[in-house]
Amino acid sequence: MKYRGLPRVLQVLLWLAFAAVVGVIFYGSLPSAVAAIFHLVDVEPEKIPWMTSRITAFLSYGALAASSIYGLAMTTKTLDVIARRVVTDTLHENLSFWGLLLGITHAVLLMFDNYIQFTWESILIPFAASYRPDAVAYGIFALYLTALLVLTSKARRWIGLRLWRAIHLLAFVAFGLLTAHGLAAGTDSGTVWARALYIGSVTLVVFFFAVRILQKITGANRR
Numbered sequence: 001m002k003y004r005g006l007p008r009v010l011q012v013l014l015w016l017a018f019a020a021v022v023g024v025i026f027y028g029s030l031p032s033a034v035a036a037i038f039h040l041v042d043v044e045p046e047k048i049p050w051m052t053s054r055i056t057a058f059l060s061y062g063a064l065a066a067s068s069i070y071g072l073a074m075t076t077k078t079l080d081v082i083a084r085r086v087v088t089d090t091l092h093e094n095l096s097f098w099g100l101l102l103g104i105t106h107a108v109l110l111m112f113d114n115y116i117q118f119t120w121e122s123i124l125i126p127f128a129a130s131y132r133p134d135a136v137a138y139g140i141f142a143l144y145l146t147a148l149l150v151l152t153s154k155a156r157r158w159i160g161l162r163l164w165r166a167i168h169l170l171a172f173v174a175f176g177l178l179t180a181h182g183l184a185a186g187t188d189s190g191t192v193w194a195r196a197l198y199i200g201s202v203t204l205v206v207f208f209f210a211v212r213i214l215q216k217i218t219g220a221n222r223r
């Protein structure tokens with residue numbers, strides 16, 4: 001029988017619960033968020049490219065980490081319990097696409113910062129940067145891999161499922177490189193919230209990866 005999702009009443013209840021949780025988070029964090037934005041506006045103009053580069057860096061990392069976790073949750077069929085495959089597929093693709101765009105924005109914005117002084121070469125060629133060359137190279141490799149993953153997913157019909165799947169395994173390498181890059185290159189790596197983001201993302205990826213391996217060994221989740 002075709003899977004038709006949860007009963008309508010349950011779906012409405014779940015959305016209401018979700019809205020309540022988002023509402024509580026907004027209510028709790030809005031005053032400090034507004035204060036932070038005003039603080040940002042107060043910042044010296046020459047620091048704005050660097051600040052916005054860091055903001056887009058975390059947005060990109062968040063989107064790409066979420067996409068990796070989401071992808072694994074899809075292959076382990078965990079998400080099939082709460083949403084239809086078409087929806088989850090689309091969200092997974094969108095997260096990667098926006099993560100890639102934000103990652104490009106993050107790198108390009110660095111060129112407008114007077115302190116780090118990045119050029120086209122140093123954002124495109126691994127190890128060419130004078131600022132933390134190894135850590136920056138991880139970010140450049142990860143960006144290229146993410147571009148490859150996004151493009152091959154768009155071209156899946158032409159390249160075939162087997163090749164697409166083989167290339168898609170590189171998503172694990174990309175995620176590892178991104179995390180190493182953020183931790184090693186970032187100004188905020190020492191803060192509690194940044195550590196929580198990195199540790200939380202890695203934990204979820206490792207957890208779903210372990211579930212997938214177990215499913216492979218036990219033969220569960222076979223198509």
Ligand code: HEM
Binds near residue numbers: 061100107142143
């Ligand atoms: C999708 C790709 C990328 C993602 C998700 C990403 C993510 C991040 C994150 C999360 C940080 C930490 C920011 C902080 O702690 O304040 C960071 C820092 C940094 N990234 Fe990337 N990055 C990517 C690509 C690149 C590329 C291609 C470059 C090439 C120039 C680059 C250069 C840097 C530099 C120089 C820093 C240190 C900035 C600072 O905090 O002072 N990143 N990146």
